[in-house]
Amino acid sequence: MTDTNDTRPHMPLGLAHRGYTGVIQHLSAREAGSALSDIELESRLIELGFVEGARVEILHEGLVGRDPIAVRVDSITIAVRRREAMAIIVA
Amino acid sequence: MELPLLHLALVGTPNSGKTSLFNALTGSRQKVANYPGVTVERKEGFFVTPLGRQVSLVDLPGTYSLRGRSPDEEITRDFVLGKASGEAVPDLVLCVADSTNLRLTIRLLLELKRTGRPMVLVLNMFDIAARRGITVDVERLAKELGLPVVTSIAVRKGGTADLLKLTDEISARLAAEAEANSWRALSVAELRATQREADRIIADCVSLPSRPDTWTARIDGIVLHPVGGLIVLALILFVMFQAVFAWAQPLMELLNSGFDALGELVHATLPSGLLQSFLQNGVISGVGSVIVFLPQIIIIFLFILLLEDFGYMARAAFLMDRIMGGAGLHGRAFIPLLSSFACAIPGIMATRVIDNKRDRLTTILIAPLMTCSARIPVYTLIISAFIPAKDVWGFINLQGLVMFGLYATGIASALAVSFLIKFFMLRDYAPAPFMLELPDYKMPRLKSIAIGVYTRAKMFLVRAGTTIFSMMVLIWFLASFPQPPAGATEPAIDFSLAAIIGKALEPLLAPVGFNWQIAVALIPGMAAREVAVAALGTVYAIEGGKEAAEQIGQVLATKWSLATALSMLAWYIFAPQCASTLAVIRRETGSWTWMAVTFTYMLVLAYAASLVTYNVAVALGAG
Numbered sequence: 208m209t210d211t212n213d214t215r216p217h218m219p220l221g222l223a224h225r226g227y228t229g230v231i232q233h234l235s236a237r238e239a240g241s242a243l244s245d246i247e248l249e250s251r252l253i254e255l256g257f258v259e260g261a262r263v264e265i266l267h268e269g270l271v272g273r274d275p276i277a278v279r280v281d282s283i284t285i286a287v288r289r290r291e292a293m294a295i296i297v298a
Numbered sequence: 299m300e301l302p303l304l305h306l307a308l309v310g311t312p313n314s315g316k317t318s319l320f321n322a323l324t325g326s327r328q329k330v331a332n333y334p335g336v337t338v339e340r341k342e343g344f345f346v347t348p349l350g351r352q353v354s355l356v357d358l359p360g361t362y363s364l365r366g367r368s369p370d371e372e373i374t375r376d377f378v379l380g381k382a383s384g385e386a387v388p389d390l391v392l393c394v395a396d397s398t399n400l401r402l403t404i405r406l407l408l409e410l411k412r413t414g415r416p417m418v419l420v421l422n423m424f425d426i427a428a429r430r431g432i433t434v435d436v437e438r439l440a441k442e443l444g445l446p447v448v449t450s451i452a453v454r455k456g457g458t459a460d461l462l463k464l465t466d467e468i469s470a471r472l473a474a475e476a477e478a479n480s481w482r483a484l485s486v487a488e489l490r491a492t493q494r495e496a497d498r499i500i501a502d503c504v505s506l507p508s509r510p511d512t513w514t515a516r517i518d519g520i521v522l523h524p525v526g527g528l529i530v531l532a533l534i535l536f537v538m539f540q541a542v543f544a545w546a547q548p549l550m551e552l553l554n555s556g557f558d559a560l561g562e563l564v565h566a567t568l569p570s571g572l573l574q575s576f577l578q579n580g581v582i583s584g585v586g587s588v589i590v591f592l593p594q595i596i597i598i599f600l601f602i603l604l605l606e607d608f609g610y611m612a613r614a615a616f617l618m619d620r621i622m623g624g625a626g627l628h629g630r631a632f633i634p635l636l637s638s639f640a641c642a643i644p645g646i647m648a649t650r651v652i653d654n655k656r657d658r659l660t661t662i663l664i665a666p667l668m669t670c671s672a673r674i675p676v677y678t679l680i681i682s683a684f685i686p687a688k689d690v691w692g693f694i695n696l697q698g699l700v701m702f703g704l705y706a707t708g709i710a711s712a713l714a715v716s717f718l719i720k721f722f723m724l725r726d727y728a729p730a731p732f733m734l735e736l737p738d739y740k741m742p743r744l745k746s747i748a749i750g751v752y753t754r755a756k757m758f759l760v761r762a763g764t765t766i767f768s769m770m771v772l773i774w775f776l777a778s779f780p781q782p783p784a785g786a787t788e789p790a791i792d793f794s795l796a797a798i799i800g801k802a803l804e805p806l807l808a809p810v811g812f813n814w815q816i817a818v819a820l821i822p823g824m825a826a827r828e829v830a831v832a833a834l835g836t837v838y839a840i841e842g843g844k845e846a847a848e849q850i851g852q853v854l855a856t857k858w859s860l861a862t863a864l865s866m867l868a869w870y871i872f873a874p875q876c877a878s879t880l881a882v883i884r885r886e887t888g889s890w891t892w893m894a895v896t897f898t899y900m901l902v903l904a905y906a907a908s909l910v911t912y913n914v915a916v917a918l919g920a921g
Contacts, residue, residue, distance in 0.1 A: 241731055242654065242731065243731055246486055247367070248731070249486050250363075250365065250486055250489055251731070251733060252733075253486070253489045253490055253493055254362040254363050254402070254405070254489065254493075255362065255402065255733060255735065256401050256402055256493070258490060258493045258494065258497070259490075266515075266518065266522075267518060267522040267523075267524075267616075268524060269524060269616065269617065269619060269620050270524035270525060270527075270528065270617075270620065270621070271620035271621060271623075271624070272620060274619075274620050275616060275619050275620065275629065275732055277518070277522060277616060277736055281401065281497075282399060282401060282506060283399055283401060283402065283735060284514075284518075284735070284736040284737075284738075285733065285734070285735055285736065286612070286615070286616045286619075286629075286732065286733070286734045286735075286736055287731070287732065287733050288619070288731060288732045288733075290731070291731045291732075291733060
């Protein structure tokens with residue numbers, strides 16, 4: 208993991224655009240207005256590989272409201288809605 | 299001494315190639331049923347190891363964890379823990395991983411290990427990993443994980459030899475292996491720790507190439523393009539429906555003439571009378587008119603299975619998520635709804651992938667509006683009898699176009715109904731999350747697809763041989779008894795029970811242009827929609843007497859007006875009558891109310907659509 212990311216401001220992945228690359232800093236389920244409980248959302252994100260230190264890149268966006276997004280998480284691709292991606296803090 | 303049956307369970311994340319491994323190991327020796335009390339599909343297969351040990355293998359639903367947040371995942375958890383009712387504790391758990399994508403599986407495996415069951419990690423699709431430059435240090439991985447690791451290539455002949463050999467070795471010393479279960483639901487911190495541990499192990503044992511799969515990236519560049527992707531999706535669906543109509547035609551004609559010849563044979567060999575009428579009109583013409591649609595059902599399942607194996611289904615869900623979201627549907631509803639094109643029953647059962655109850659209920663309510671394959675017989679029969687087989691704009695078959703239109707209307711109504719449900723019944727709730735892995739594309743393998751298509755075709759034929767057959771016997775009986783009095787000049791059927799029932803219903807259906815023969819056919823159509831075609835066949839065959847060998851389509855073309863035909867098509871877009879679908883809705887929602895709601899709203903829509911279609915058609919001179 209390179210440390211250049213430490214100098215970048217932290218932001219939720221849910222606000223990033225196509226082509227964004229970064230590293231997950233932490234998960235903050237409270238930030239997302241998800242229908243899931245905080246614990247449930249966090250658990251599911253972890254099960255899909257969204258853990259601290261993972262490299263993420265936004266590969267694709269949907270047509271309506273640029274939602275959902277297809278995110279490369281290290282070696283796999285996961286589709287999430289921006290609402291849930293708000294819980295993933297990246298830099 | 300005969301050794302007891304060895305029980306193996308197959309566990310893995312979705313997209314791990316579990317099903318292709320299952321197919322490779324068991325071939326067509328498979329049994330599909332349900333777990334008691336829940337509607338999770340239980341797939342069991344059998345095979346024999348090289349040393350002659352009989353093995354039962356259960357393919358458990360794909361899962362990312364043992365938390366059990368959905369019925370599918372609960373089954374997987376309970377089964378592995380030996381808590382599933384009526385199930386043997388598995389002697390050995392095979393945890394399947396896609397070798398190109400180990401991250402999520404290794405985490406699941408670390409969690410599974412806590413159950414203490416003897417376990418093997420199967421690195422499937424090892425050939426694809428090697429081709430992509432991914433190298434796995436299998437020995438080291440086995441040491442780090444503390445369990446045997448074996449590679450396999452499910453889709454290649456002999457690709458499971460190592461796994462079979464290992465199964466024999468392990469089964470010889472099984473008793474010593476089982477440990478106590480120390481698994482309990484993991485906290486968020488523990489989850490995170492297992493994922494970290496998994497990542498560490500992978501970093502130690504696997505070297506990944508710097509560039510990801512370029513083919514997947516290239517294809518996704520097109521099919522996930524916000525606009526281009528939707529065009530591709532529409533094209534795929536369009537080709538699919540053209541194929542269902544155009545490709546199946548020659549085969550269907552062949553089957554049709556086969557059944558006609560068989561009917562003729564019976565007619566010629568047996569003396570005229572009840573037995574002859576029963577075999578020719580009841581059995582051969584009735585069951586035959588349904589079996590004729592086997593080619594179309596095979597084609598539609600072929601498309602669905604190919605798209606699923608290729609990895610496109612998840613992309614379709616991605617593309618449709620927000621669009622369906624506008625109508626109050628979840629992106630995950632796309633796959634159940636697409637399955638409903640084959641049959642609403644597996645479609646409704648597939649809604650279990652939707653965790654949110656309300657999203658799930660909406661999907662269940664509209665799934666029967668997707669044009670299931672059982673409607674194909676009705677559509678094709680009426681279309682081929684009434685719509686000319688000409689080309690429009692030089693290349694589009696008009697019959698195919700009408701078929702596409704019927705499907706499109708079904709989809710549009712489903713979206714409209716869903717929108718209304720969202721608007722009136724389920725307001726103000728936050729939409730459930732959409733999180734889905736988009737797997738790398740994989741070349742679909744012929745054998746696995748063939749087994750899948752074979753299983754479905756068999757299910758269809760069994761249905762034709764049981765439900766449909768018994769309904770046909772009933773219809774034949776109703777249409778043949780009581781026999782006409784001696785010296786009667788009208789067709790025999792006018793005196794039958796069927797005519798009495800049909801004529802009683804006729805006033806209700808007259809405004810939509812249905813005659814009493816249709817009314818009779820709609821009743822057994824409750825058992826299975828395609829029976830309506832067979833029933834029409836029987837009713838008209840008995841009525842027609844000597845011309846019974848004539849094709850049902852030609853009979854209809856002379857007996858119905860175009861307006862009636864169009865009205866029948868409109869009715870069948872909604873067609874509320876399918877007892878099995880209603881039964882599944884009751885079971886899945888656990889409520890009679892939702893079943894009644896579904897039946898009523900579809901009946902109202904069907905009647906309204908037919909009423910409008912019939913009257914517009916009559917006004918335009920098609921009456």
